[in-house]
Amino acid sequence: MDKLVYRFKRHSNIGMRLLECPECKEILERQDIEDFTNCPYCLKDLPYNYELEDYLLDPLVEMWQAQEQSRDELMDETPEFTANLVI
Numbered sequence: 001m002d003k004l005v006y007r008f009k010r011h012s013n014i015g016m017r018l019l020e021c022p023e024c025k026e027i028l029e030r031q032d033i034e035d036f037t038n039c040p041y042c043l044k045d046l047p048y049n050y051e052l053e054d055y056l057l058d059p060l061v062e063m064w065q066a067q068e069q070s071r072d073e074l075m076d077e078t079p080e081f082t083a084n085l086v087i
Contacts, residue, residue, distance in 0.1 A: 004049070005022075005051075006019060006022065006051045006055070007019075007020045007022070008020065009027065017055060017058065021041065021042060021044055021046075023044035024039060024042035026041040026042070030059070033046060034056060
């Protein structure tokens with residue numbers, strides 16, 4: 001059995017990655033596959049692997065990065081805040 005490799009396309013207008021179904025080549029959004037393990041168009045089984053997990057976690061990781069960047073900027077701008085920060 002061949003290992004399934006997922007293909008992703010970056011949407012130029014919104015800057016996010018979209019998954020291409022390996023069987024029917026339809027473009028799948030995260031909402032299409034978050035709760036189901038099949039393509040909603042052709043019902044191809046989409047086995048869970050690290051590529052699919054990264055794709056599903058992208059929005060969460062981006063949010064964490066934005067929060068961390070804001071926190072770092074706040075700490076750089078207010079040195080008195082960092083003196084009282086307990087880590």
